[in-house]
Amino acid sequence: MEKETMTHQKGGSxxxxxxxxxxxxxPEDFTEQQKMIKQTTSGFVDNEVMPKANEIDDxxxxxxxxxxxxxxxxxxxxxxxxxxxxxMGLDKTSSMLVAENIGRTGAWAVSHxxxxxxxxxxxxxxxxxxxxxKYLPKFATGEWISSYSLSEPGSGSDALSARTTAKxxxxxxxxxxxxxxxxxxxxxxxxxxxxxxxxxxxxFSCFIIEKDFPGVSTAAEEKKMxxxxxxxxxxxxxxxxxxVENLLGEIGRGHIIAFNILNVGRFKLAAAVIGAAxxxxxxxxxxxxxxNQFNQPISNFGxxxxxxxxxxxxxxxxxxxxxxxxxxxxxxxxxxxxNNEDASKQTLKGIEEYAxxxxxxxxxxxxxxxxxxxxxxxxxxxxxxxxxxxxxRAYRDSRINRIFEGTNEINRLLIPGMLLKRSMKxxxxxxxxxxxxxxxxxxxTPQEEDTDDIFVTEKRLINNAKKIAIMTLGAAAQKYxxxxxxxxxxLSDISDVIMETYAMESVLLRVxxxxxxxxxxxxxxxxxxxxxxxxxxxxxxxxxxILTAISDGxxxxxxxxxLKRQTKYTPINTVQRRRxxxxxxxxxxxxxF
Amino acid sequence: xxxxxxxxxxxxxxxxxxxxxxxxxxxxxGVTYIVNPYDEFAIEEALKTKEKLGGETVVISVGKDAxxxxxxxxxxxxxxxAVLLKDDNDRDSIGIxxxxxxxxxxxxxxxxxxxxxxxxxxxxxxGQLTAELLGYNCVSVVVDLKIDGNKITAEREIEGxxxxxxxxxxxxxxxxxxxxxxxxxxxxGIMASKKKVIEExxxxxxxxxxxxxxxxxPPMKQPGRxxxxxxxxxxxxxxxxxxxAKVI
Numbered sequence: 140m141e142k143e144t145m146t147h148q149k150g151g152s153x154x155x156x157x158x159x160x161x162x163x164x165x166p167e168d169f170t171e172q173q174k175m176i177k178q179t180t181s182g183f184v185d186n187e188v189m190p191k192a193n194e195i196d197d198x199x200x201x202x203x204x205x206x207x208x209x210x211x212x213x214x215x216x217x218x219x220x221x222x223x224x225x226x227m228g229l230d231k232t233s234s235m236l237v238a239e240n241i242g243r244t245g246a247w248a249v250s251h252x253x254x255x256x257x258x259x260x261x262x263x264x265x266x267x268x269x270x271x272x273k274y275l276p277k278f279a280t281g282e283w284i285s286s287y288s289l290s291e292p293g294s295g296s297d298a299l300s301a302r303t304t305a306k307x308x309x310x311x312x313x314x315x316x317x318x319x320x321x322x323x324x325x326x327x328x329x330x331x332x333x334x335x336x337x338x339x340x341x342x343f344s345c346f347i348i349e350k351d352f353p354g355v356s357t358a359a360e361e362k363k364m365x366x367x368x369x370x371x372x373x374x375x376x377x378x379x380x381x382x383v384e385n386l387l388g389e390i391g392r393g394h395i396i397a398f399n400i401l402n403v404g405r406f407k408l409a410a411a412v413i414g415a416a417x418x419x420x421x422x423x424x425x426x427x428x429x430x431n432q433f434n435q436p437i438s439n440f441g442x443x444x445x446x447x448x449x450x451x452x453x454x455x456x457x458x459x460x461x462x463x464x465x466x467x468x469x470x471x472x473x474x475x476x477x478n479n480e481d482a483s484k485q486t487l488k489g490i491e492e493y494a495x496x497x498x499x500x501x502x503x504x505x506x507x508x509x510x511x512x513x514x515x516x517x518x519x520x521x522x523x524x525x526x527x528x529x530x531x532r533a534y535r536d537s538r539i540n541r542i543f544e545g546t547n548e549i550n551r552l553l554i555p556g557m558l559l560k561r562s563m564k565x566x567x568x569x570x571x572x573x574x575x576x577x578x579x580x581x582x583x584t585p586q587e588e589d590t591d592d593i594f595v596t597e598k599r600l601i602n603n604a605k606k607i608a609i610m611t612l613g614a615a616a617q618k619y620x621x622x623x624x625x626x627x628x629x630l631s632d633i634s635d636v637i638m639e640t641y642a643m644e645s646v647l648l649r650v651x652x653x654x655x656x657x658x659x660x661x662x663x664x665x666x667x668x669x670x671x672x673x674x675x676x677x678x679x680x681x682x683x684x685i686l687t688a689i690s691d692g693x694x695x696x697x698x699x700x701x702l703k704r705q706t707k708y709t710p711i712n713t714v715q716r717r718r719x720x721x722x723x724x725x726x727x728x729x730x731x732f
Numbered sequence: 733x734x735x736x737x738x739x740x741x742x743x744x745x746x747x748x749x750x751x752x753x754x755x756x757x758x759x760x761x762g763v764t765y766i767v768n769p770y771d772e773f774a775i776e777e778a779l780k781t782k783e784k785l786g787g788e789t790v791v792i793s794v795g796k797d798a799x800x801x802x803x804x805x806x807x808x809x810x811x812x813x814a815v816l817l818k819d820d821n822d823r824d825s826i827g828i829x830x831x832x833x834x835x836x837x838x839x840x841x842x843x844x845x846x847x848x849x850x851x852x853x854x855x856x857x858x859g860q861l862t863a864e865l866l867g868y869n870c871v872s873v874v875v876d877l878k879i880d881g882n883k884i885t886a887e888r889e890i891e892g893x894x895x896x897x898x899x900x901x902x903x904x905x906x907x908x909x910x911x912x913x914x915x916x917x918x919x920x921g922i923m924a925s926k927k928k929v930i931e932e933x934x935x936x937x938x939x940x941x942x943x944x945x946x947x948x949x950p951p952m953k954q955p956g957r958x959x960x961x962x963x964x965x966x967x968x969x970x971x972x973x974x975x976x977a978k979v980i
Contacts, residue, residue: 171804172922172923172926175804175805175808175917176919176922178916179916183916213918213919214919215919217919227919
């Protein structure tokens with residue numbers, strides 16, 4: 140595989156090349172400033188927000204807003220707002236660190252994320268000078284709270300089929316908006332709603348709507364399964380009068396705003412769910428150490444250790460993926476001059492470069508949290524089912540993450556879709572690689588293994604996983620051509636292969652880099668080896684599903700032979716390794732890896 | 733008024749301490765260091781005093797380069813300037829106090845805050861030693877402080893109650909938990925601290941008067957004993973409490 144020579148890696152190119160561990164950004168690389176930002180966020184969350192979790196869940200009047208304002212005083216609302224509009228204008232790693240550490244607050248994290256992410260960023264990236272000056276300083280302090288919606292009662296994933304309309308008034312000074320928007324987080328106390336309507340019924344466009352504009356109102360609170368402490372309402376626009384200067388971005392280009400903002404939302408969501416997972420792990424291990432059954436703490440039992448270990452392994456993997464991607468994005472953004480008038484466009488383009496990685500993070504990490512909360516409840520047993528213990532809330536709060544910011548299903552379709560699109564445009568050599576590979580794969584002889592490297596097997600498997608991803612994607616593209624979008628099951632399986640590959644490689648690179656800094660930590664080696672052992676089996680199953688769906692007869696037999704060869708592997712003793720990971724967690728008493 | 737805060741960089745209280753191979757010091761590998769918790773009250777009080785009375789604040793620490801992390805944190809909380817008095821070797825309390833006294837004199841600071849103790853060696857002595865060296869007044873273990881012109885009224889924690897004392901500037905105050913609620917470093921403060929320069933000087937020379945000979949871990953806690961399950965065990969319990977535990 141060829142080495143990348145450009146200053147930044149192309150999005151999706153991890154499938155085509157190997158990466159030097161020293162080039163990867165990891166949580167061990169946080170700067171002194173980033174560590175201080177983490178401390179401030181953590182201190183604020185643990186002392187001001189967490190003790191009020193129950194009151195927040197009861198939507199105590201004014202509480203979430205007052206906490207947002209306090210967060211604003213510390214700068215926690217303005218990490219992504221440029222300095223000239225009262226913000227901090229910091230890097231995305233810092234932004235993700237804040238999101239991660241707020242993530243453990245569940246509902247309040249949604250209020251914070253809706254305000255600082257989807258509520259604020261459309262104006263940061265697409266606003267006119269006047270719009271930025273008017274709204275961003277107020278958003279930075281929390282004086283005004285923002286809210287956002289793309290959905291309508293009849294349109295969710297199919298966002299562009301929205302029915303809300305906008306019509307210019309005779310004097311050309313206002314738009315008249317009519318329609319209903321769904322699921323606006325913060326709607327109960329927001330001052331501003333960022334939303335979309337079709338001008339003249341066909342030009343999908345974005346608007347900044349203030350709560351006091353005529354014809355604007357909200358419905359009663361939705362009764363939700365989880366994140367109960369966050370306000371969620373419908374927004375009614377009944378002949379709502381919106382000044383023309385509140386059109387955001389260009390007429391008919393609303394989808395550009397919607398899709399770009401989703402991209403950013405996705406990587407921040409991934410950081411937040413990893414923060415939430417860490418908290419559940421810490422709570423669960425503390426519970427397991429104090430809950431006695433059969434005259435001993437349940438943390439002594441193999442099946443509890445197995446759960447705790449797997450919770451740690453997946454969370455550690457997710458964290459590695461999140462900050463690896465943050466590093467990629469920051470590397471591409473650091474060359475942008477914030478004073479350049481195209482800075483916003485360049486920033487979005489930079490983030491969009493990693494749209495595939497952002498989708499991977501969103502899907503993979505939200506499913507990590509779902510796994511962690513599920514096992515968390517199980518460790519608490521009957522008490523886990525009681526609202527008197529924190530894990531029940533974490534369980535309910537987790538579920539939404541697989542739905543919002545683009546469902547995991549939509550994102551699973553997007554991942555191979557985007558990769559193919561880039562390959563067709565010649566931006567990424569996946570299809571050429573697939574063609575080259577088809578000859579090479581059959582001729583392959585087992586490679587000599589460098590026995591000095593403790594990860595020699597894992598590296599071979601990761602390399603092979605990339606080949607499997609390229610082979611299945613290429614074969615599916617060849618088979619279905621432009622009809623590939625109709626084959627959702629195949630696309631989703633291809634996504635799973637790609638995601639597991641990114642996951643394996645990210646955790647391996649992080650641990651390799653850490654071990655190179657002379658810190659020997661056997662537990663981390665166990666984490667990598669156990670994860671790769673399991674992931675390669677999952678990849679094999681997904682690939683088998685793909686290959687049997689797209690081929691039969693001799694072709695299928697050939698594919699399956701190749702697959703078998705690529706996934707050939709002597710399994711390791713994961714029982715023993717998981718026990719070691721669990722023992723380390725039990726000894727620490729907290730998620731600290 | 734020039735206000736100084738003296739801080740130390742200590743192992744995190746949650747860290748498991750391992751004694752080094754020389755048996756005289758702790759093994760620093762894998763240990764997370766933090767701002768001494770009592771020093772955070774001192775930093776906060778310096779900031780509050782400046783906000784009320786005006787002036788300039790400076791944070792001072794004696795030790796290795798690693799102490800800069802703690803100095804940087806104080807800057808991020810809002811302290812104006814920082815000085816590191818460098819010494820790569822461990823000092824005894826008087827050695828630290830001498831270095832600090834010289835720098836406080838140099839800075840012409842009239843009001844100096846310390847934490848009431850460092851949670852590493854726990855000697856609870858450096859503030860008082862420094863005051864003695866400078867000829868400043870000193871009030872220790874302070875939980876409430878009022879400054880009016882030259883007059884200082886301080887409440888200090890004593891066994892079972894509080895004592896109110898009055899003194900005057902120049903003075904050294906050592907802070908106890910409860911004096912205030914330390915602020916978080918705001919993101920703005922953190923970014924501003926990045927631009928500030930930490931002044932480095934060699935710490936004033938000092939001969940050791942106290943030497944650490946050996947460090948030992950406290951003996952492992954003995955497991956509990958069950959003497960019996962009914963009243964017949966009471967006599968034996970009383971005997972053991974008297975003779976073995978010597979607590980009654």
